[in-house]
Amino acid sequence: MKSFTPYYAVIFTTLRTEGDGGYTEMAGQMDALARVQPGFLGFETARDEVGISVSYWESLEDIARWKENARHLEAQRMGREKWYEHYTLRICKVEREYSFDKPPEE
Numbered sequence: 001m002k003s004f005t006p007y008y009a010v011i012f013t014t015l016r017t018e019g020d021g022g023y024t025e026m027a028g029q030m031d032a033l034a035r036v037q038p039g040f041l042g043f044e045t046a047r048d049e050v051g052i053s054v055s056y057w058e059s060l061e062d063i064a065r066w067k068e069n070a071r072h073l074e075a076q077r078m079g080r081e082k083w084y085e086h087y088t089l090r091i092c093k094v095e096r097e098y099s100f101d102k103p104p105e106e
Contacts, residue, residue, distance in 0.1 A: 005097055007041055007056055010063055011090040014051040016083060023083045026075050037066050056094075063091060 034040050039062025045053040057063045
Protein backbone atom coordinates (compact mmCIF):
# COMPACT_ATOMS: atom_id res chain seq x y z
CA MET A 1 0.00 0.00 0.00
CA LYS A 2 1.35 3.40 -0.96
CA SER A 3 1.17 5.91 1.88
CA PHE A 4 -1.10 8.91 1.40
CA THR A 5 -1.25 10.38 4.91
CA PRO A 6 -3.53 11.37 6.31
CA TYR A 7 -5.93 8.53 5.52
CA TYR A 8 -8.38 6.39 7.48
CA ALA A 9 -8.11 2.88 8.89
CA VAL A 10 -11.16 0.74 9.61
CA ILE A 11 -10.17 -1.85 12.24
CA PHE A 12 -12.56 -4.78 12.50
CA THR A 13 -11.91 -7.24 15.35
CA THR A 14 -14.01 -10.39 15.62
CA LEU A 15 -14.72 -13.51 17.60
CA ARG A 16 -16.02 -16.15 15.18
CA THR A 17 -18.68 -18.79 15.65
CA GLU A 18 -17.83 -22.46 15.07
CA GLY A 19 -17.58 -23.67 11.47
CA ASP A 20 -17.16 -21.85 8.20
CA GLY A 21 -20.78 -21.56 7.01
CA GLY A 22 -19.71 -19.78 3.80
CA TYR A 23 -17.51 -17.27 5.64
CA THR A 24 -14.32 -17.91 3.63
CA GLU A 25 -16.08 -17.49 0.30
CA MET A 26 -17.82 -14.27 1.40
CA ALA A 27 -14.58 -12.87 2.86
CA GLY A 28 -12.89 -13.37 -0.52
CA GLN A 29 -15.79 -11.68 -2.29
CA MET A 30 -15.70 -8.72 0.10
CA ASP A 31 -11.94 -8.34 -0.35
CA ALA A 32 -12.30 -8.27 -4.15
CA LEU A 33 -15.28 -5.90 -4.01
CA ALA A 34 -13.62 -3.49 -1.56
CA ARG A 35 -10.56 -3.24 -3.81
CA VAL A 36 -12.62 -1.66 -6.60
CA GLN A 37 -14.45 0.85 -4.38
CA PRO A 38 -13.56 4.55 -4.71
CA GLY A 39 -11.07 5.61 -2.05
CA PHE A 40 -9.89 2.09 -1.15
CA LEU A 41 -6.15 2.07 -0.34
CA GLY A 42 -5.38 -1.41 1.02
CA PHE A 43 -6.24 -4.29 3.34
CA GLU A 44 -4.50 -6.45 5.97
CA THR A 45 -5.90 -9.33 8.00
CA ALA A 46 -4.86 -11.87 10.64
CA ARG A 47 -6.99 -14.65 12.08
CA ASP A 48 -6.34 -16.79 15.13
CA GLU A 49 -8.38 -16.70 18.34
CA VAL A 50 -9.32 -13.11 17.47
CA GLY A 51 -9.69 -11.96 13.88
CA ILE A 52 -8.28 -8.58 12.99
CA SER A 53 -8.92 -6.99 9.60
CA VAL A 54 -7.82 -3.49 8.71
CA SER A 55 -8.90 -1.68 5.56
CA TYR A 56 -7.51 1.68 4.52
CA TRP A 57 -9.49 4.49 2.91
CA GLU A 58 -8.94 8.00 1.59
CA SER A 59 -11.95 9.56 3.33
CA LEU A 60 -14.81 9.06 5.79
CA GLU A 61 -17.20 9.43 2.84
CA ASP A 62 -15.51 6.50 1.07
CA ILE A 63 -15.95 4.39 4.23
CA ALA A 64 -19.63 5.35 4.46
CA ARG A 65 -20.21 4.38 0.81
CA TRP A 66 -18.52 1.01 1.40
CA LYS A 67 -20.67 0.39 4.49
CA GLU A 68 -23.82 0.94 2.37
CA ASN A 69 -22.72 -1.20 -0.61
CA ALA A 70 -25.56 -3.68 -1.27
CA ARG A 71 -23.38 -6.81 -1.28
CA HIS A 72 -21.48 -5.58 1.79
CA LEU A 73 -24.82 -5.01 3.58
CA GLU A 74 -25.65 -8.68 2.88
CA ALA A 75 -22.28 -9.77 4.32
CA GLN A 76 -22.91 -7.63 7.42
CA ARG A 77 -26.30 -9.28 7.93
CA MET A 78 -24.84 -12.77 7.52
CA GLY A 79 -22.03 -11.89 9.91
CA ARG A 80 -24.49 -10.97 12.65
CA GLU A 81 -26.67 -14.04 11.96
CA LYS A 82 -24.01 -16.74 11.32
CA TRP A 83 -20.34 -15.89 11.66
CA TYR A 84 -19.65 -13.68 14.66
CA GLU A 85 -20.09 -14.08 18.39
CA HIS A 86 -18.81 -10.53 18.79
CA TYR A 87 -17.23 -7.80 16.72
CA THR A 88 -15.95 -4.28 17.20
CA LEU A 89 -15.33 -1.79 14.43
CA ARG A 90 -13.08 1.22 14.92
CA ILE A 91 -12.44 4.04 12.47
CA CYS A 92 -9.16 5.90 12.97
CA LYS A 93 -7.41 8.74 11.20
CA VAL A 94 -3.81 7.88 10.35
CA GLU A 95 -1.62 10.96 10.57
CA ARG A 96 1.79 9.29 10.19
CA GLU A 97 3.11 5.97 9.06
CA TYR A 98 6.44 4.25 9.63
CA SER A 99 7.73 0.94 8.35
CA PHE A 100 10.86 -1.20 8.23
CA ASP A 101 12.11 -3.68 5.64
CA LYS A 102 15.05 -5.88 6.47
CA PRO A 103 17.70 -5.50 3.74
CA PRO A 104 18.33 -8.62 1.66
CA GLU A 105 21.24 -10.72 2.80
CA GLU A 106 24.15 -10.74 0.43
